[in-house]
Amino acid sequence: MVSKQQKQVVLKDYVRGYPKESDFELRSSDTICVLSNGSRAVLLKNLCLACDPYMRHRMSDQVSHPGTIIKSYSPGSVLVGYGVCKVIQSTHPGFQEGDFVWGLTGWEEYTVIPNPERLNKISHTGVPLSYYTGILGSYQIKATTLLHGQLYDKLEYRYDFDQGMARVRTGGIAAYVGFYNLCSPKAGETVYVSSACGGVGQLVGQFAKMMGCYVVGSASTEEKVNLSKTKFGFDDAFNYKEHDLAAALKRYFPGGIDIYFDNVGGKMLDEVIMHMKPHGRIAACGMISQYNLEEPEGIHNMFNVVVKSLEIKGFVETDFKHIYPEYLEFAIRHLQEGKLVYVEDIAEGLENASSALIGVFHGRNVGKKVVRVASG
Amino acid sequence: MVSKQQKQVVLKDYVRGYPKESDFELRSSDTICVLSNGSRAVLLKNLCLACDPYMRHRMSDQVSHPGTIIKSYSPGSVLVGYGVCKVIQSTHPGFQEGDFVWGLTGWEEYTVIPNPERLNKISHTGVPLSYYTGILGSYQIKATTLLHGQLYDKLEYRYDFDQGMARVRTGGIAAYVGFYNLCSPKAGETVYVSSACGGVGQLVGQFAKMMGCYVVGSASTEEKVNLSKTKFGFDDAFNYKEHDLAAALKRYFPGGIDIYFDNVGGKMLDEVIMHMKPHGRIAACGMISQYNLEEPEGIHNMFNVVVKSLEIKGFVETDFKHIYPEYLEFAIRHLQEGKLVYVEDIAEGLENASSALIGVFHGRNVGKKVVRVASG
Numbered sequence: 001m002v003s004k005q006q007k008q009v010v011l012k013d014y015v016r017g018y019p020k021e022s023d024f025e026l027r028s029s030d031t032i033c034v035l036s037n038g039s040r041a042v043l044l045k046n047l048c049l050a051c052d053p054y055m056r057h058r059m060s061d062q063v064s065h066p067g068t069i070i071k072s073y074s075p076g077s078v079l080v081g082y083g084v085c086k087v088i089q090s091t092h093p094g095f096q097e098g099d100f101v102w103g104l105t106g107w108e109e110y111t112v113i114p115n116p117e118r119l120n121k122i123s124h125t126g127v128p129l130s131y132y133t134g135i136l137g138s139y140q141i142k143a144t145t146l147l148h149g150q151l152y153d154k155l156e157y158r159y160d161f162d163q164g165m166a167r168v169r170t171g172g173i174a175a176y177v178g179f180y181n182l183c184s185p186k187a188g189e190t191v192y193v194s195s196a197c198g199g200v201g202q203l204v205g206q207f208a209k210m211m212g213c214y215v216v217g218s219a220s221t222e223e224k225v226n227l228s229k230t231k232f233g234f235d236d237a238f239n240y241k242e243h244d245l246a247a248a249l250k251r252y253f254p255g256g257i258d259i260y261f262d263n264v265g266g267k268m269l270d271e272v273i274m275h276m277k278p279h280g281r282i283a284a285c286g287m288i289s290q291y292n293l294e295e296p297e298g299i300h301n302m303f304n305v306v307v308k309s310l311e312i313k314g315f316v317e318t319d320f321k322h323i324y325p326e327y328l329e330f331a332i333r334h335l336q337e338g339k340l341v342y343v344e345d346i347a348e349g350l351e352n353a354s355s356a357l358i359g360v361f362h363g364r365n366v367g368k369k370v371v372r373v374a375s376g
Numbered sequence: 377m378v379s380k381q382q383k384q385v386v387l388k389d390y391v392r393g394y395p396k397e398s399d400f401e402l403r404s405s406d407t408i409c410v411l412s413n414g415s416r417a418v419l420l421k422n423l424c425l426a427c428d429p430y431m432r433h434r435m436s437d438q439v440s441h442p443g444t445i446i447k448s449y450s451p452g453s454v455l456v457g458y459g460v461c462k463v464i465q466s467t468h469p470g471f472q473e474g475d476f477v478w479g480l481t482g483w484e485e486y487t488v489i490p491n492p493e494r495l496n497k498i499s500h501t502g503v504p505l506s507y508y509t510g511i512l513g514s515y516q517i518k519a520t521t522l523l524h525g526q527l528y529d530k531l532e533y534r535y536d537f538d539q540g541m542a543r544v545r546t547g548g549i550a551a552y553v554g555f556y557n558l559c560s561p562k563a564g565e566t567v568y569v570s571s572a573c574g575g576v577g578q579l580v581g582q583f584a585k586m587m588g589c590y591v592v593g594s595a596s597t598e599e600k601v602n603l604s605k606t607k608f609g610f611d612d613a614f615n616y617k618e619h620d621l622a623a624a625l626k627r628y629f630p631g632g633i634d635i636y637f638d639n640v641g642g643k644m645l646d647e648v649i650m651h652m653k654p655h656g657r658i659a660a661c662g663m664i665s666q667y668n669l670e671e672p673e674g675i676h677n678m679f680n681v682v683v684k685s686l687e688i689k690g691f692v693e694t695d696f697k698h699i700y701p702e703y704l705e706f707a708i709r710h711l712q713e714g715k716l717v718y719v720e721d722i723a724e725g726l727e728n729a730s731s732a733l734i735g736v737f738h739g740r741n742v743g744k745k746v747v748r749v750a751s752g
Contacts, residue, residue, distance in 0.1 A: 265678060265679065265682075269678070278692075284678070284682045285682065286682060287678065287679050290679060296676045296677070296679060297674070297676070298673065298675055299674055299675040299676075300675075301672070302645070302660070302672070303641065303663050303666060303672060304690075305660045305688060306641075306660045306661065306663060306690045307690065308690060309690040309691050309695070310689075310690050311688070311689045311690070312681060312687070312688040312689075313681075313687045314680075314682045314684060314687070315685050316654075316685045
């Protein structure tokens with residue numbers, strides 16, 4: 001195979017505000033797929049692609065958005081994100097034709113990875129492969145170098161700290177360490193989860209119930225509210241678009257909140273701070289409400305952090321990478337025993353990829369949004 | 377002694393914005409000072425009174441300021457705050473005439489404390505007694521009941537959590553546990569302290585140097601900037617009113633900040649978050665920039681908490697009360713050996729008490745502001 005005609009999803013230009021269909025192009029392209037001997041590369045067939053909220057940051061122009069911390073995509077280039085792939089050709093001794101892997105790949109049918117050391121081989125195949133874009137995935141510290149010349153290879157801090165760390169929430173491990181390690185939950189504590197049906201939130205809700213906590217979630221539709229209660233076992237849930245947030249939080253947490261797992265940020269976080277109990281803990285996992293705004297909303301209730309001895313903690317899964325094998329075993333066992341459920345919302349084909357990704361920012365997904373590019 | 381003519385500082389009405397002289401009244405009053413047998417009370421002669429920023433919260437009307445968490449003073453009543461006092465009469469077996477104590481007392485010459493169990497007896501007198509309003513003080517969980525009918529006896533949370541906890545920063549123990557216990561400093565780390573000459577900030581700077589950190593402070597006048605460097609040993613300091621904050625932080629911390637000890641909040645906190653290193657820690661000790669505002673400023677850069685794995689922690693000294701005896705020994709020994717210095721800014725007499733307190737909110741104090749009511 002020297003070259004191959006294939007479909008690719010391209011970001012046409014930097015995005016302002018909410019991403020829209022016209023920001024993306026589905027193009028056909030001849031991709032050169034030559035794996036010369038000694039190249040230690042792999043050619044991947046992409047099977048599933050994750051629609052992750054953090055990708056919004058990569059669509060912004062860093063010059064006009066100096067607060068943007070994650071390296072931007074290059075306009076005119078193929079999107080890059082987490083995916084599950086099949087190795088269809090390999091010149092790397094660590095990979096064989098037929099291996100299934102997950103890691104950063106292109107939003108296209110086939111991708112050449114020049115140095116696949118950082119791809120993760122999938123050994124457990126008793127669960128859907130797509131789960132490795134979410135519940136069973138983690139994330140990589142460094143990506144696989146010059147994939148489309150725009151790799152997510154380091155955070156570009158305002159002063160160029162060369163930390164080489166990328167922080168995305170693509171894995172169930174984020175739910176696991178964010179809840180257990182950062183929030184130190186105890187049985188009987190009260191837990192609030194925003195984006196209760198998202199790829200992370202649905203797991204936090206289930207972990208909280210396993211822990212013996214009282215857990216309430218919020219979501220943007222009645223369908224998701226019902227799913228939270230019936231499928232994920234939240235004690236209760238509400239549609240934050242239909243209720244006054246302060247009144248709802250007061251109703252569901254008359255004694256206050258011990259733990260808030262924040263996937264939303266902004267006004268939601270600001271209000272929740274008012275409802276935290278003394279010594280409450282907030283895991284700052286994501287802030288999807290802020291990603292499409294030109295100016296982030298302000299958090300005005302920070303004095304509560306002082307007077308109520310609150311903790312607000314960000315985290316990066318690599319600090320807990322020693323936990324990943326334990327987590328993987330835990331998650332697969334619980335999935336297979338039916339004690340943990342995981343809901344994905346699958347869009348079929350690269351033709352529907354951009355609208356799937358756009359939909360995430362409008363809360364249209366019910367569960368983790370995944371694009372199925374090919375079936376295997 | 378049945379009654380005594382004395383001077384008292386009274387809050388005339390709830391304060392809006394910055395407190396001003398007309399909000400207070402110095403009145404003469406006949407105070408009944410009868411300690412009947414069996415009353416287990418003490419009559420105190422007040423020696424020194426602390427001018428603490430938290431007192432501003434108590435001057436606000438909670439009804440019109442629902443975000444106000446600390447119980448308000450009653451208009452028309454004598455101010456209450458931390459002080460150092462001499463017992464001049466006692467019907468309580470635990471207290472003798474001539475004992476020196478510190479704790480909550482009235483802004484007046486003499487105060488009757490009906491249940492003095494929560495007063496703290498001063499045993500080390502080799503340091504100025506006034507130090508027990510600051511560097512050697514801690515704070516009390518519950519106050520001494522109905523002192524002027526307005527005791528600081530519990531936090532009134534928005535939903536009336538009955539936690540019985542009051543959180544004020546009146547002691548050096550706040551600097552000690554806030555720095556050592558919350559921020560887990562390591563030698564060589566970079567530390568930024570706002571209000572570098574305040575009662576807490578000056579100590580954090582010295583603790584940071586003892587730890588082998590690089591520490592820079594900010595203050596509102598050149599006099600305080602110089603004092604920070606020459607007296608407290610900060611590696612550097614700057615006048616935040618004279619410099620662009622972002623540029624100054626970039627200049628003093630080209631590699632970023634590991635630890636921020638926040639006494640200021642608001643825009644300062646918002647900017648500092650941008651300069652934190654990954655895994656940076658912020659001790660949320662106080663937010664004096666916000667106390668006189670009708671609406672608190674918003675913190676817009678919270679997404680940095682997510683992507684840089686920051687921790688923002690409030691704290692309450694009572695969680696560390698087991699450390700207080702150790703701290704007291706440490707502080708007194710270091711003071712006596714000249715390894716720790718402490719600067720107070722003393723106003724003489726109740727006549728000058730309200731202007732001393734007002735001045736704190738304009739940064740007029742150089743060091744911990746204390747009112748000396750009597751000399752002993």
